[in-house]
Amino acid sequence: MATLIGSDTKVICQGITGYRGGFFSHQAIEYGTKVVGGVVPGKGGTTHLQLPVFDSVAQAMEATGADASVVFVPSAAAVAAMIEAIEAAIPLVVCITEGVPVLDMVRIKERLADSTTRLIGPNCPGIITPGECKIGIMPGSIYTPGSVGVVSRSGTLFYEAVTQLSERDIGQSTCIGIGADPVPGMSFVDALSLMLDDADTDAILLIGEIGGDAEEEAARFIAERQPDRPIIAYIAGRHAPPDRRMGHAGAIIAGGLGASERKIEALREAGVQVAESPARIGATVAAALSSRP
Amino acid sequence: MNIHEYQAKEILKRYGISVPDGAAVTEPGAARAAAQRIGGDFWAVKAQVHAGARGKSGGVKLARSLDEVANLAKSMLGSRLVTEQTGAAGIQVERVYVEAGYPVDRELFFSIVIDRSTAQLTALASPRGGAEVEHLAVALPESMLSQVLPLTAGIPTAASNALATHLELTSAQAETFNKVLDGAHRAFLDLDASLLEINPLAVTADGALQCLDIKMGFDDNGLYRQPDISELRDPNEEPDRLEREAHGFNFTQLNGDIGCLVTGAGLALATIDLLKLHGGEPANFLDLPPVATRPHVAAAFRQILGNPAVRTVAVNAVGGGFCHCDTIAEGLITASRDTAITVPLIIRFTGTSKNHAIVLLNNSGLAFHEAHDLDELASLAVAAARGGRQWQR
Numbered sequence: 001m002a003t004l005i006g007s008d009t010k011v012i013c014q015g016i017t018g019y020r021g022g023f024f025s026h027q028a029i030e031y032g033t034k035v036v037g038g039v040v041p042g043k044g045g046t047t048h049l050q051l052p053v054f055d056s057v058a059q060a061m062e063a064t065g066a067d068a069s070v071v072f073v074p075s076a077a078a079v080a081a082m083i084e085a086i087e088a089a090i091p092l093v094v095c096i097t098e099g100v101p102v103l104d105m106v107r108i109k110e111r112l113a114d115s116t117t118r119l120i121g122p123n124c125p126g127i128i129t130p131g132e133c134k135i136g137i138m139p140g141s142i143y144t145p146g147s148v149g150v151v152s153r154s155g156t157l158f159y160e161a162v163t164q165l166s167e168r169d170i171g172q173s174t175c176i177g178i179g180a181d182p183v184p185g186m187s188f189v190d191a192l193s194l195m196l197d198d199a200d201t202d203a204i205l206l207i208g209e210i211g212g213d214a215e216e217e218a219a220r221f222i223a224e225r226q227p228d229r230p231i232i233a234y235i236a237g238r239h240a241p242p243d244r245r246m247g248h249a250g251a252i253i254a255g256g257l258g259a260s261e262r263k264i265e266a267l268r269e270a271g272v273q274v275a276e277s278p279a280r281i282g283a284t285v286a287a288a289l290s291s292r293p
Numbered sequence: 294m295n296i297h298e299y300q301a302k303e304i305l306k307r308y309g310i311s312v313p314d315g316a317a318v319t320e321p322g323a324a325r326a327a328a329q330r331i332g333g334d335f336w337a338v339k340a341q342v343h344a345g346a347r348g349k350s351g352g353v354k355l356a357r358s359l360d361e362v363a364n365l366a367k368s369m370l371g372s373r374l375v376t377e378q379t380g381a382a383g384i385q386v387e388r389v390y391v392e393a394g395y396p397v398d399r400e401l402f403f404s405i406v407i408d409r410s411t412a413q414l415t416a417l418a419s420p421r422g423g424a425e426v427e428h429l430a431v432a433l434p435e436s437m438l439s440q441v442l443p444l445t446a447g448i449p450t451a452a453s454n455a456l457a458t459h460l461e462l463t464s465a466q467a468e469t470f471n472k473v474l475d476g477a478h479r480a481f482l483d484l485d486a487s488l489l490e491i492n493p494l495a496v497t498a499d500g501a502l503q504c505l506d507i508k509m510g511f512d513d514n515g516l517y518r519q520p521d522i523s524e525l526r527d528p529n530e531e532p533d534r535l536e537r538e539a540h541g542f543n544f545t546q547l548n549g550d551i552g553c554l555v556t557g558a559g560l561a562l563a564t565i566d567l568l569k570l571h572g573g574e575p576a577n578f579l580d581l582p583p584v585a586t587r588p589h590v591a592a593a594f595r596q597i598l599g600n601p602a603v604r605t606v607a608v609n610a611v612g613g614g615f616c617h618c619d620t621i622a623e624g625l626i627t628a629s630r631d632t633a634i635t636v637p638l639i640i641r642f643t644g645t646s647k648n649h650a651i652v653l654l655n656n657s658g659l660a661f662h663e664a665h666d667l668d669e670l671a672s673l674a675v676a677a678a679r680g681g682r683q684w685q686r
Contacts (some may be wrong), residue, residue: 101512102407103444106407138614139644142613152559156583157611160667210562214409239569241545252426279567279671
């Protein structure tokens with residue numbers, strides 16, 4: 001299979017009886033994703049969308065053999081839902097819910113370090129292996145099966161980039177929207193590392209934006225790894241309005257990182273082909289693919 | 294969300310940290326009375342705004358007499374303070390903090406932040422604090438020590454010792470510092486803080502340690518469980534936020550003539566970059582969140598049209614996730630019923646409900662030009678702003 005998910009992936013939805021959980025589970029099923037059940041504490045034993053509902057992730061995994069979970073519960077319950085999934089040692093958790101406090105994410109990262117579970121999100125569109133499995137809120141119709149991996153912090157820019165690829169008949173192996181929260185579960189480096197180990201991925205497109213230093217870390221990783229396939233990037237925010245700020249600690253801890261020029265420069269030095277314009281993302285990937293040795 | 298210095302000091306007092314005696318006041322007479330009550334032979338008068346670098350810009354001044362306290366308060370109150378961190382417009386000073394003065398021997402820097410790159414709670418300390426700390430951290434990186442802090446109360450001795458040693462504290466000062474460190478750490482964890490910065494943490498002439506300035510900021514995502522902190526919000530400091538909460542979108546005014554209505558922050562940033570690459574000048578940054586409803590979209594459109602500098606409006610919507618193009622179209626049509634649209638409207642839709650959105654627009658009678666990709670959107674918008682072609686339906 002491609003990266004992380006494929007046609008055999010069995011998915012449960014935490015919060016399946018909620019409006020969003022239900023709506024997007026229905027869409028996933030229509031796309032062909034093997035959705036095998038839902039988890040809603042207190043509603044175990046009932047059914048929803050003709051699927052069994054369980055009280056806990058552990059019960060759902062035992063009964064269905066699920067190996068991925070998508071979290072749609074409201075923000076105040078999302079942390080408990082993610083921790084429950086991590087404790088059940090499910091291989092993949094995708095948290096769509098936004099508004100998770102950053103200190104809770106720092107605590108969750110600590111748990112992830114001692115766990116085999118991988119977390120995508122929170123506050124993200126999710127992950128899709130086109131034609132096989134869709135876990136998240138992205139519109140399935142814009143994706144085409146193929147061999148370019150895509151990883152993005154922004155949601156709408158993620159869809160824009162994929163649309164440009166599909167319009168040029170450039171298919172995608174796996175696309176991951178990691179979300180733009182300050183402390184995300186999966187980072188660019190994690191996603192790049194997985195995609196570079198995937199035999200079905202021939203090139204990787206990275207969509208970044210101003211703020212934080214995830215793109216600079218990706219550049220460091222790429223420079224060290226010397227990847228055997230092209231990596232293309234677009235970084236949004238070159239002309240972003242300046243932010244008001246308070247105090248010095250934020251700037252000190254970031255060490256002058258975060259500006260788009262710095263990110264673009266770091267990526268180019270690592271050998272990444274950076275698209276100048278958001279309108280040229282697809283064209284830049286096409287050029288990189290055709291100039292491969 | 295950020296809070297004022299006087300509020301941060303009140304909070305840290307509750308966590309066992311001693312701060313100089315002071316009072317927040319809104320008029321000069323009260324400033325004089327506060328200084329009289331505090332006593333001593335000099336006082337600091339400090340503008341209460343959500344920004345740093347106040348000292349270099351006249352926002353923090355020392356007074357040697359009660360008259361001087363009142364005069365300084367009078368000149369600061371109602372003025373607009375512009376510092377390196379406020380932006381050019383500055384911030385109106387509504388309140389000053391009058392505080393006991395201390396002769397300072399050394400200025401130290403101490404902060405707790407979440408380091409995004411390591412996803413760890415981190416203390417930062419420098420023996421060379423004060424107004425130039427940022428430049429010093431770049432020029433002399435070894436002056437800044439960072440220590441990972443635990444996610445439950447209680448600082449490991451190794452960390453507190455390392456910080457105290459780095460700050461070159463005597464054992465008596467280290468004892469005070471440990472209380473500051475412990476209290477600040479507990480406050481950060483309890484209150485969902487995103488920033489806690491004590492600068493300067495001053496060694497005074499008599500060898501004591503004093504928290505002369507404290508800044509605190511909080512994680513917006515944690516506010517739902519921090520009702521006491523939410524009450525400290527100062528609406529005057531956050532005009533953008535008020536707009537966002539009232540209308541459901543992010544809006545920042547820029548200096549150009551192309552109004553921008555875009556779905557999602559990343560695409561909004563990219564649209565601004567795109568217009569600039571085509572030689573255009575965006576009039577605003579506007580990011581509709583995925584959950585925006587028809588009234589949100591209508592309010593966004595009206596706000597853009599309300600700017601007299603706008604010569605055209607570029608709409609860039611990518612349907613996907615919770616965002617549907619037809620909702621955007623409905624919002625534009627709603628606004629057009631009560632707001633005269635006298636500038637060309639360029640619309641680019643793609644993704645979820647795109648076709649339905651175009652049908653709705655065609656049936657509405659609203660005049661618009663459809664762009665089929667990003668470059669076409671930008672070139673049409675730039676041409677429209679320049680008035681360089683016929684803009685008939």
